[in-house]
Amino acid sequence: MAEQTEKINVTIDGKTIAVDPGTTILNAARAIGGEVVPPAMCYYSSLKGSGGKCRTCLVEVNKGSEKDPRPMPKLVASCSTPVMDGMEVKNKTSERVNDARHGVVEFLLINHPLDCPICDQAGECHLQDLAFEHGLEKTRYEFKRRTFDKIDIGEYIKLHMTRCILCYRCVYTADQLTNQRDHGVMKRGDAAEISTYIQNALDNDFIGNVIDVCPVGALTDKTFRFRSRVWYTKPMNAHRDCKKCSGKAVAWMIGDEIARITARKDQFGEVKEFICNECRFDKKEKTDWTIEGPRHIDRHSVISANKYEEPIPEHTPLLNKT
Amino acid sequence: MARKLLLENAHIEGIHTYDVYRKNGGYRSVEKTLKTMSPEDVVEEVKKSGLRGRGGAGFPTGMKWSFIAKPDGVPRHLLCNADESEPGTFKDRYLMEKIPHLLIEGMIVSSFALGANHSYIYIRGEYMYVLHILEKAIAEAYANGWLGKNIMGSGFDLDLSVSPGAGAYICGEETALIESLEGKRGNPRMKPPFPAVKGLWQRPTVVNNVETIAAVVPIVNEGGDAYAQIGIGRSTGTKLISAGGNINKPGVYEIEMNISVEEFIYSDTYCGGIKNGKKLKACVPGGSSVPILPHYLVCKTAAGQDRLMTYESLADGGFAAGSMLGSGGFIVYDEDQCIVRNTWNFTRFYHHESCGQCSPCREGTGWMEKVLHRLEYGHGKMEDIDLLWDIQRKIEGNTICPLGDAAAWPVAAAIRHFREEFEWHVKEPKACMERNYGLVAEKIFEPATA
Ligand code: SF4
Numbered sequence: 001m002a003e004q005t006e007k008i009n010v011t012i013d014g015k016t017i018a019v020d021p022g023t024t025i026l027n028a029a030r031a032i033g034g035e036v037v038p039p040a041m042c043y044y045s046s047l048k049g050s051g052g053k054c055r056t057c058l059v060e061v062n063k064g065s066e067k068d069p070r071p072m073p074k075l076v077a078s079c080s081t082p083v084m085d086g087m088e089v090k091n092k093t094s095e096r097v098n099d100a101r102h103g104v105v106e107f108l109l110i111n112h113p114l115d116c117p118i119c120d121q122a123g124e125c126h127l128q129d130l131a132f133e134h135g136l137e138k139t140r141y142e143f144k145r146r147t148f149d150k151i152d153i154g155e156y157i158k159l160h161m162t163r164c165i166l167c168y169r170c171v172y173t174a175d176q177l178t179n180q181r182d183h184g185v186m187k188r189g190d191a192a193e194i195s196t197y198i199q200n201a202l203d204n205d206f207i208g209n210v211i212d213v214c215p216v217g218a219l220t221d222k223t224f225r226f227r228s229r230v231w232y233t234k235p236m237n238a239h240r241d242c243k244k245c246s247g248k249a250v251a252w253m254i255g256d257e258i259a260r261i262t263a264r265k266d267q268f269g270e271v272k273e274f275i276c277n278e279c280r281f282d283k284k285e286k287t288d289w290t291i292e293g294p295r296h297i298d299r300h301s302v303i304s305a306n307k308y309e310e311p312i313p314e315h316t317p318l319l320n321k322t
Numbered sequence: 323m324a325r326k327l328l329l330e331n332a333h334i335e336g337i338h339t340y341d342v343y344r345k346n347g348g349y350r351s352v353e354k355t356l357k358t359m360s361p362e363d364v365v366e367e368v369k370k371s372g373l374r375g376r377g378g379a380g381f382p383t384g385m386k387w388s389f390i391a392k393p394d395g396v397p398r399h400l401l402c403n404a405d406e407s408e409p410g411t412f413k414d415r416y417l418m419e420k421i422p423h424l425l426i427e428g429m430i431v432s433s434f435a436l437g438a439n440h441s442y443i444y445i446r447g448e449y450m451y452v453l454h455i456l457e458k459a460i461a462e463a464y465a466n467g468w469l470g471k472n473i474m475g476s477g478f479d480l481d482l483s484v485s486p487g488a489g490a491y492i493c494g495e496e497t498a499l500i501e502s503l504e505g506k507r508g509n510p511r512m513k514p515p516f517p518a519v520k521g522l523w524q525r526p527t528v529v530n531n532v533e534t535i536a537a538v539v540p541i542v543n544e545g546g547d548a549y550a551q552i553g554i555g556r557s558t559g560t561k562l563i564s565a566g567g568n569i570n571k572p573g574v575y576e577i578e579m580n581i582s583v584e585e586f587i588y589s590d591t592y593c594g595g596i597k598n599g600k601k602l603k604a605c606v607p608g609g610s611s612v613p614i615l616p617h618y619l620v621c622k623t624a625a626g627q628d629r630l631m632t633y634e635s636l637a638d639g640g641f642a643a644g645s646m647l648g649s650g651g652f653i654v655y656d657e658d659q660c661i662v663r664n665t666w667n668f669t670r671f672y673h674h675e676s677c678g679q680c681s682p683c684r685e686g687t688g689w690m691e692k693v694l695h696r697l698e699y700g701h702g703k704m705e706d707i708d709l710l711w712d713i714q715r716k717i718e719g720n721t722i723c724p725l726g727d728a729a730a731w732p733v734a735a736a737i738r739h740f741r742e743e744f745e746w747h748v749k750e751p752k753a754c755m756e757r758n759y760g761l762v763a764e765k766i767f768e769p770a771t772a
């Protein structure tokens with residue numbers, strides 16, 4: 001058994017929780033839940049080394065710890081900063097955080113094509129949610145946006161680099177879940193791009209998961225591309241006996257047909273059990289699966305809630321503004 | 323006469339060879355260290371000397387060394403940062419080119435102090451010819467028993483390797499340097515853990531600038547106290563300054579850190595005054611990342627005191643009215659130079675060099691460059707100035723590594739002190755173009771389209 005470790009206290013936006021030492025601020029916030037949770041575009045709990053890049057999760061530490069109560073001079077990335085006993089953190093209650101987050105969202109959007117109307121990810125896109133919640137109504141960017149050619153990486157996956165926010169999640173996924181290291185970042189700065197080694201096909205059993213970890217529509221499922229808007233499909237929990245993975249997935253149905261298969265995501269949009277390519281791409285018949293029943297999608301965006309006809313109360317003022 | 327500790331012998335014919343270097347007192351500090359001192363003694367002398375990092379940050383070297391973790395059975399490493407890429411800075415190149423054995427000598431003593439048995443010099447790829455000079459010198463040092471196993475019978479082993487970068491400014495950031503040295507993409511790491519705990523191959527590591535390591539040689543030879551006698555306050559010893567821009571005598575100067583900026587710019591010992599008898603307009607005293615100073619804040623602080631070539635005095639007034647000693651890349655601008663154009667040029671550099679890992683730097687630097695380009699080429703709008711201010715403000719402090727700050731500060735300082743010149747670019751784009759580009763202005767000027 002693991003040793004009983006002393007829990008430590010951290011307060012985020014006035015709410016206190018006791019967590020294990022070594023817990024990050026973000027995970028402590030997730031344990032509290034609700035409004036105090038900072039948005040995270042690059043961190044992914046199951047991917048080692050992820051986080052720290054997008055800077056959407058910046059928070060203000062106004063008390064370092066009980067021992068050393070000095071505030072931290074800079075905002076810190078909550079996904080990669082461990083909590084200290086007695087630490088006090090401000091997320092939404094900090095003007096500085098809101099201001100910086102506005103900045104980050106704007107930075108993420110200036111080179112993004114904003115092609116949501118034709119993007120498969122629309123409706124389950126984290127960038128869309130982020131922009132909806134923290135973005136400005138207008139862009140101040142008046143220059144040509146960066147574009148790339150679309151490329152096929154393997155038989156099933158399309159990479160549309162123009163939409164990528166360089167979160168590196170797919171790089172870690174390819175690195176940690178599959179046996180080949182063929183997927184990485186080339187070039188630097190705003191010319192940096194995700195690529196495969198001389199466009200090698202990424203054909204190993206778990207590579208399909210890069211689609212699920214991608215927060216935007218940069219990596220999409222070629223077996224589903226342009227078939228339907230996600231909000232016209234119904235997510236159903238489904239499982240099957242699989243030798244390679246848990247076989248637990250979500251079947252997105254149009255009527256009686258399975259339009260696409262994804263892994264199951266938790267309330268923070270993260271996959272806890274990755275699925276294999278066979279389940280994802282090859283098993284598209286209803287008879288392949290045991291359908292358990294409708295899946296509750298616990299995301300907060302208007303369209304991904306599958307109830308777009310009745311906006312969630314907390315967003316009503318925003319929607320009525322027009 | 324100003325004392326020189328690093329470049330004293332740099333002019334001697336053949337000093338880059340082992341024989342001449344040795345004849346002029348070279349490797350004395352290694353003898354002294356290995357025969358009479360413990361590693362702790364060396365660290366103590368460096369602490370006493372007050373030596374501060376010469377790469378830009380100015381962190382006390384002795385303290386940095388004492389932070390290195392010493393877990394049992396885990397090798398430690400000393401890395402020399404010779405990735406000198408800050409625009410305006412070329413002092414390390416001069417030192418390595420002229421007197422390579424001084425760096426090697428410093429590496430031996432410093433490695434001994436840290437308990438490192440394999441040390442590396444990470445040099446920017448553009449300095450390939452310097453790399454060849456270093457490799458030759460290292461081979462000589464091996465041949466003469468200063469490197470390798472059981473140096474001088476002391477039981478201390480040291481291997482020294484040189485490794486070139488592949489052309490990325492970001493690899494001068496210590497954790498990106500480590501990644502690059504490990505053969506990976508040069509992306510800065512998230513901190514903590516700091517290199518002193520987990521650096522190269524997850525082992526405790528210290529990264530020091532070339533000049534810092536070279537300065538350890540005179541510190542050991544003369545003693546930390548003697549070194550600390552030179553300079554003023556917490557700015558002890560000598561500093562290499564690479565002076566450039568509109569001055570009569572550009573070059574690398576070793577100064578004692580007690581002379582005034584005025585003396586440095588105008589005396590014939592150093593820069594020899596502004597070229598062509600022009601007037602001073604501005605000065606970037608520590609490499610492109612540090613805030614630019616307008617002429618009235620160059621030689622005097624805001625409080626009217628003489629500004630000195632020290633860490634403290636150059637920073638006097640904070641960012642509102644001061645700058646930083648930085649890497650010692652001293653750039654002087656005369657009255658004809660355009661601050662907007664200069665800021666655009668710097669920003670272009672940071673945009674090109676951003677690693678692209680974190681969003682504020684990746685996207686913000688490019689955006690600033692585009693806005694500045696538009697201002698410089700006659701398409702600017704008044705709102706652009708505030709927009710620039712807002713972009714730099716949102717980059718600063720919000721990035722993984724200091725490159726974001728380095729990109730933001732020059733823009734902030736230029737707007738803070740030269741806002742009128744930015745406005746002039748908007749109001750009279752044609753006149754600006756004529757000043758900056760003379761006869762070709764006509765050709766490149768395109769009035770803004772609606
Ligand atoms: S393709 Fe998607 S997962 Fe990969 S780095 Fe870009 S945004 Fe992240």
Ligand code: FES
Pocket residue numbers: 039040041042043051052053054055056057058077078079080
């Ligand atoms: S989630 Fe923390 S920086 Fe991206």
